[in-house]
Amino acid sequence: MPASPVIDVERLSVTYGDFTAVRDLSFHVRRGEFYALLGTNGAGKTSTLEVVEGHRRAASGAVRIFGESPRDRRAVRPRMGVMLQESGFSPDLTVRESVGLIGALSGRSDDVDRVLGIAGLTRKAGTRVSQLSGGEKRRLDFATAVYGGPELVILDEPTTGLDIQSRDALWAAVDRLRDEGSTIVLTTHYLEEAQQRADRIGLMHEGALHREGTVAELTQALPSLISFVLPPGAPEPPTVGALNGAFHIETFSLQDDLYRLLGWAHDTGVELRELQAGPTRLDDVFRAIGRA
């Protein structure tokens, strides 16, 4: 018998007055999985997450976290860490006091110094929140989310405003959490972060889930691209049209077509300038959804 999902969303709708932000959304996240919920601005990601986090009521549908209602804080919150999209801390408390307070209220136990170390905030422990930079506040947010090693961690735009070192440190900490069995849910505008790490990705657009699957499953429906420029006067390769002198070949057989193109170039002695060839990326899938 399969284990029950950590997050189970069934036909969720979220409305603001007459406006429907999320409609008939269903997805589930398995235990230990890294699930990325991606979408354009206004796609409904944050509204969905707010219901999952228990901050907002659903207009219809059902959401269960560990089989419980997300609004049952006593049952759910000790097992779940949340990194909100926007920081919310008291400016007059220090970093250590803030982590200690939110950690104590989380229902989990941990060593505050250990958590500060994970978030790279050890040297800022005695600094008031009002004196932190935007990136440091994001790290403080992360520290409170991972306090006590929760079974489920929700990361809402976790790396926005972070420098590259802080991003690397954050992802290293997330990797450790995964190794310990935590389930991760991520929303981000940095698609490469999701592409590199997520086991499965849900793509939202205009309040609905348009695609869901692994990166390979999502990208296989779109062709790969080969592009190049020919020198003036060079013969054109057969069956390929040029646009402003640049050639773009869409193919579902990248390796075979690239092999043929290079063979043609070698046989005719033509230099393929600015040659690029690559598999379909997640942002190509995004653009295709936006055009649909």
Next chain:
Amino acid sequence: MLEIARSEMIQIFRNRLVLVTGLVIPVAAGGYFVYQHEVFSDLGGLGYIAAIVMFTVLAFGLYTTAVTTLASRRQNLFLKRLRSTAAGDAGILAGLVLPVTVISLVQAVAILIVLGAVATGPAQLPLLAVAILATTAMMVALALATAGLTNSPEHAQVTTLPVSLSVIAVASWVGIAGTEDLALLKRLLPGGAATELVVNAWDGGVPLADSLALLPITMAWVLVAVALAARLFRWEPRR
């Protein structure tokens, strides 16, 4: 709840503006009434001074500080942060307002003890205690309701004026003019019955049964304030 209360207490003493406007000024004003008790007792008696001291501390200390605190915590999304934990809504609110409530109560009681020491003490201490506690509950609930209408700490300087000035005005009207005329109106106004309770408890001379008849009105205002708070309080900023 106690963890939140502890953090709030730390912040009160770190924020000089809150410390001065919310805690020092009300005490200074209350202390002035006690210092000039002979002058003010000519206006309405010692019971009036006790009532005006209580409302000065609870309106300008407790009520205004609580509204400002709640608006600030909501504006910077700290309330949302607290609701991301296992803490319940009631525990969060109790933790946020507990320190300023305790501080204000201690201040009011301390000033009234000084008033009793330099003049004459209250005739009916239990009745005075009930009146103070009921008024405290009313002001806390009114603070929650007002916080729902207050977008920021700066906005609180405006939104707190109607209630704080009204209760001071009602307390002065009832305390100075008494309730021989327009008794029902004066008792139904916010803080009116509570003021009369304090005056009766301090000055004495009124049968206990007559004073106890003021309790339902005082408690009704507590219920009205709680109902308003439940309807108006918001956890997140308007977007």
